[in-house]
Amino acid sequence: MTARLSVQELSVRFPLRGGRTVAAVTGVSFDLDPGECLALVGESGCGKSVLASALLGLLPGNARVGGAALLDGLDLLTAGEKELARRVRGRRIALIPQSPASHLTPVRTVRSQMEETVRELTGAGGPKLRGAAEAAAERAEFPADHLDRYPHQLSGGLAQRAATALALVGEAPLLIADEPTTGLDRDLVDRTADELRRHVDAGRGLLVITHDLAAAERIADRVAVMYAGRIVELTGAASFFGAPGPRHPYARGLLEALPERSFTPIPGMPPELDALPAGCAFAPRCDRATGDCAAVPALAGSRAGAVACHHAYSHAPETADA
Amino acid sequence: MPEPISGPTHEPLPEPIPGPTREPVPGPATGSALEMRGVTAGYDRRAPVLHGASLTVGDGEAVGLLGPSGCGKSTLARVAALLHRPRAGTVRLAGRMAYGFRHRAPRELRTTVGVVFQQPRLAADPRLTLADLIAEPLRATGRRAEAPGRLPALAASVGLGGDLLARRPHEVSDGQLQRACLARALVLRPRLLICDEMTAMLDASTTAALVAAVEEYRREHGTALLAVGHDRVLLERWCDRTVDFGALLPR
Ligand code: SF4
Numbered sequence: 001m002t003a004r005l006s007v008q009e010l011s012v013r014f015p016l017r018g019g020r021t022v023a024a025v026t027g028v029s030f031d032l033d034p035g036e037c038l039a040l041v042g043e044s045g046c047g048k049s050v051l052a053s054a055l056l057g058l059l060p061g062n063a064r065v066g067g068a069a070l071l072d073g074l075d076l077l078t079a080g081e082k083e084l085a086r087r088v089r090g091r092r093i094a095l096i097p098q099s100p101a102s103h104l105t106p107v108r109t110v111r112s113q114m115e116e117t118v119r120e121l122t123g124a125g126g127p128k129l130r131g132a133a134e135a136a137a138e139r140a141e142f143p144a145d146h147l148d149r150y151p152h153q154l155s156g157g158l159a160q161r162a163a164t165a166l167a168l169v170g171e172a173p174l175l176i177a178d179e180p181t182t183g184l185d186r187d188l189v190d191r192t193a194d195e196l197r198r199h200v201d202a203g204r205g206l207l208v209i210t211h212d213l214a215a216a217e218r219i220a221d222r223v224a225v226m227y228a229g230r231i232v233e234l235t236g237a238a239s240f241f242g243a244p245g246p247r248h249p250y251a252r253g254l255l256e257a258l259p260e261r262s263f264t265p266i267p268g269m270p271p272e273l274d275a276l277p278a279g280c281a282f283a284p285r286c287d288r289a290t291g292d293c294a295a296v297p298a299l300a301g302s303r304a305g306a307v308a309c310h311h312a313y314s315h316a317p318e319t320a321d322a
Numbered sequence: 323m324p325e326p327i328s329g330p331t332h333e334p335l336p337e338p339i340p341g342p343t344r345e346p347v348p349g350p351a352t353g354s355a356l357e358m359r360g361v362t363a364g365y366d367r368r369a370p371v372l373h374g375a376s377l378t379v380g381d382g383e384a385v386g387l388l389g390p391s392g393c394g395k396s397t398l399a400r401v402a403a404l405l406h407r408p409r410a411g412t413v414r415l416a417g418r419m420a421y422g423f424r425h426r427a428p429r430e431l432r433t434t435v436g437v438v439f440q441q442p443r444l445a446a447d448p449r450l451t452l453a454d455l456i457a458e459p460l461r462a463t464g465r466r467a468e469a470p471g472r473l474p475a476l477a478a479s480v481g482l483g484g485d486l487l488a489r490r491p492h493e494v495s496d497g498q499l500q501r502a503c504l505a506r507a508l509v510l511r512p513r514l515l516i517c518d519e520m521t522a523m524l525d526a527s528t529t530a531a532l533v534a535a536v537e538e539y540r541r542e543h544g545t546a547l548l549a550v551g552h553d554r555v556l557l558e559r560w561c562d563r564t565v566d567f568g569a570l571l572p573r
Contacts, residue, residue, distance in 0.1 A: 187390075257529065259529075259553075259555045263533070264534075269498070
């Protein structure tokens with residue numbers, strides 16, 4: 001089974017006491033096809049985790065949501081909680097959590113957790129259950145001889161695989177991974193990214209939410225850069241990380257800040273989401289800002305590459321190393 | 323180099339321990355910022371995480387300590403920061419004995435080292451404003467009066483502007499909270515700053531900004547640095563030299 005996700009003009013607002021509003025996500029649109037990986041990158045607090053919660057129907061009750069998020073025609077934003085719990089979460093969309101350790105139950109073996117999830121999601125029972133749980137473990141390359149261990153007896157890598165195996169039990173065609181590599185060593189990052197990539201190559205769609213640009217480069221087909229709740233650039237991973245590079249000044253600054261590159265921070269800090277400036281939210285930090293930037297730039301372009309900036313870099317990068 | 327000490331008990335040390343253990347802090351200290359010899363430490367006496375590790379950080383020097391997670395480098399950082407007592411071996415800070423044979427760290431030595439951890443939300447008391455958080459070590463050492471004079475400039479040097487200081491941890495981002503934790507680590511003007519995976523949870527720009535703030539501060543004050551992490555590219559770019567954790571252990 002495959003699934004196509006189409007997010008259209010998604011906005012999430014949180015009202016605060018005193019009449020102020022947090023604009024966590026504003027006008028976000030993107031498509032995600034089967035067999036494709038989109039990496040959503042940006043700093044903490046840019047709205048990327050709120051976006052994931054919105055897609056999973058896990059926003060707190062006071063959130064006000066606008067727009068649509070269609071998964072094969074079903075609008076995830078308006079579907080009822082019962083529908084989401086019974087037919088969507090785990091079955092059509094699976095979440096690969098940020099910290100596997102906290103997602104696993106510490107007092108039960110991996111096998112017992114796998115079997116419970118298999119029973120819940122597939123209805124398998126009796127003698128079949130054991131085999132189905134083992135097959136599910138194998139899909140995430142979790143070694144069968146570790147199934148009878150408790151979570152604390154697993155290495156970080158194996159705990160991640162156990163959590164991934166649990167997420168994959170329902171054979172959901174769409175995966176959302178929230179910061180799957182945070183706190184992992186570089187070779188474990190690479191391995192985790194490669195394992196996730198295998199599921200993409202097997203035809204699943206994958207939305208990876210991360211601040212780790214190296215992980216995004218390794219796994220993604222396309223990259224969406226979020227700043228202050230909006231997507232400011234959405235483009236192919238090869239052109240983003242390679243030539244000609246990002247076109248949005250923020251995206252460019254983020255990439256240039258890497259120690260592999262110029263290691264120079266973007267000056268200043270992102271704006272507060274409850275007090276966004278009028279116009280382009282990056283303007284106070286942007287060295288290309290002009291009077292035009294008093295108007296919010298729309299995300300314009302094609303599927304091959306879109307950018308929201310009045311003075312985006314052209315395809316000949318001006319600051320590239322000679 | 324002295325033989326590293328192993329085993330569960332403190333053996334007499336192979337090198338003499340200078341001076342009485344309770345002398346007051348002398349004037350400007352001399353010697354290396356950090357000198358660890360044959361340090362064995364851990365939480366389970368039969369299976370120490372660290373076994374006979376030795377490491378020197380010269381005065382004003384920046385050393386990057388590289389290793390995979392679980393290798394013991396964070397335990398080493400906690401020993402160096404005087405937060406964890408080793409089972410064997412010696413630790414000197416700014417030339418003065420911190421841990422050794424029947425020797426506990428004198429209180430005053432704690433002010434010679436500042437430390438920043440990976441997860442600011444675990445390290446920061448959620449009830450304090452960022453200003454109180456940064457000033458906490460001053461209060462703990464009875465120097466609260468210095469806070470008004472020192473805080474604004476220190477906060478600005480880590481990129482925290484005025485109204486952020488009045489907020490509490492849940493009202494700021496991870497990056498902003500980590501900036502406050504860095505300022506707190508520096509507020510007593512330590513001779514040695516220890517950054518244990520300080521930027522592992524942060525985006526590229528915030529990482530570069532925090533490293534730039536540390537380096538600016540070190541240029542001005544000559545503070546030594548021990549940066550612990552797993553990102554080789556980052557630590558090689560940041561530090562004077564890097565060492566692999568395995569190289570600290572006896573062969
Ligand atoms: S729209 Fe203007 S301020 Fe915003 S990123 Fe582009 S040039 Fe900079």
